[in-house]
Amino acid sequence: VPLWNWPITPAGARLLLQTKDNEESCCLDSFDRSTVLHCIDGRFGDLYPGSTPTTTRLWLGSLKSSHEIPNPHPRTLQDNIRRQTLELILISHNDELVSPATTNPKKVSFWSRQFHPAPYKLLSIMGWLLWTATVIVSLGAALYAAGAYLMLLPLSGLAVQYGHGGKPRKLLDGRITEHKRTVVATNSLNSNSWWLFYGGSTIVNSLLNKPLIRTGHVEQRFAIVILQLLIIGQWGLAVGSCAMQDWNAIIISLWLAFCAFSSAYIYPARLGVRDWLELDCNLHVKKITATLSSRRSLLGAVVYLNPDTHVKADARNWMNPILAPGEERTKWEAALLKYIEDGSKFFFSALALL
Numbered sequence: 001v002p003l004w005n006w007p008i009t010p011a012g013a014r015l016l017l018q019t020k021d022n023e024e025s026c027c028l029d030s031f032d033r034s035t036v037l038h039c040i041d042g043r044f045g046d047l048y049p050g051s052t053p054t055t056t057r058l059w060l061g062s063l064k065s066s067h068e069i070p071n072p073h074p075r076t077l078q079d080n081i082r083r084q085t086l087e088l089i090l091i092s093h094n095d096e097l098v099s100p101a102t103t104n105p106k107k108v109s110f111w112s113r114q115f116h117p118a119p120y121k122l123l124s125i126m127g128w129l130l131w132t133a134t135v136i137v138s139l140g141a142a143l144y145a146a147g148a149y150l151m152l153l154p155l156s157g158l159a160v161q162y163g164h165g166g167k168p169r170k171l172l173d174g175r176i177t178e179h180k181r182t183v184v185a186t187n188s189l190n191s192n193s194w195w196l197f198y199g200g201s202t203i204v205n206s207l208l209n210k211p212l213i214r215t216g217h218v219e220q221r222f223a224i225v226i227l228q229l230l231i232i233g234q235w236g237l238a239v240g241s242c243a244m245q246d247w248n249a250i251i252i253s254l255w256l257a258f259c260a261f262s263s264a265y266i267y268p269a270r271l272g273v274r275d276w277l278e279l280d281c282n283l284h285v286k287k288i289t290a291t292l293s294s295r296r297s298l299l300g301a302v303v304y305l306n307p308d309t310h311v312k313a314d315a316r317n318w319m320n321p322i323l324a325p326g327e328e329r330t331k332w333e334a335a336l337l338k339y340i341e342d343g344s345k346f347f348f349s350a351l352a353l354l
Helices: 010-016 053-061 105-115 118-140 146-161 200-207 220-244 247-266 270-282 295-305 327-342 345-352
Strands: 038-041 047-049 063-071 084-093 179-184 193-200 283-292
Touching: 053 270, 084 200, 084 295, 118 146, 118 247, 118 270, 146 220, 179 200, 179 295, 193 200, 193 295, 200 220, 220 247, 270 283, 283 295, 295 327
Parallel strands: 063 283, 084 193
Antiparallel strands: 038 047, 038 179, 084 283, 179 193
């Protein structure tokens, strides 16, 4: 977030001024401020709440589907079925995608940081130009309340950075591993929308099951006191200008509208998290979407795509929270495995997209 874009609302103040240390999770990922993301490990079958639910949903919301697998089965045209949407999220390290003979991965990272993300850099430059011009005009026109309010915004941003580390968080373990892992995720175990994360074991586990580590030094007590004073100053100047009903109120209102518009439409949070994933975590993410006609079809697709299906005898335990073990499930699994081994065209067409 650019420093000129730090007007703090009451909801934001409660979040930023919480006394609980957020070392183990980002502010919006804490369990008391986020909606649970149910994750099921495809190898061991563990059901656990995702450690980064809000962050994960943000970068998932920024992805566009690179492939949509068609489902021509006549059953999908019926109105009395509950269609299931499966989004396959392929996660890979950027160093795995770069050929040593053509490009140096360090150079790619360096130039990416210099010129990307372009929308953020353009917005930041434009905002600073407008901020400088507005401050000069406000002080020149003796609109001291508006000028003081605008000058408090960068100071508030610096206080927030000082109190929360100031640097982007990192994955706890970002090593490249040959073993691939799948994790099934959903907002509800009775949902019709599912994600299947597929990638290196350590990276997928660090994204969903481990906290994002804070890299910067934090002086939280001192920063909270300073931030409290700055927030009081922001609110006092905003309320005072409204009481005066003059040009101070108009300038402050216009600047608040510009900040809200830029945060919602020009460079929203989901794009910031996407760029963080690419530039700071050095990850490449691709999404493939498929629509299936039933829950059993969904489970069958995940069984086929799970690399541990034929490695571990209990590799299908991840289905237990969704489909309880029993005689009917045992027969269905046997038929499914035989169907996969016989070479279904549907499964091979899905595999080709990987």
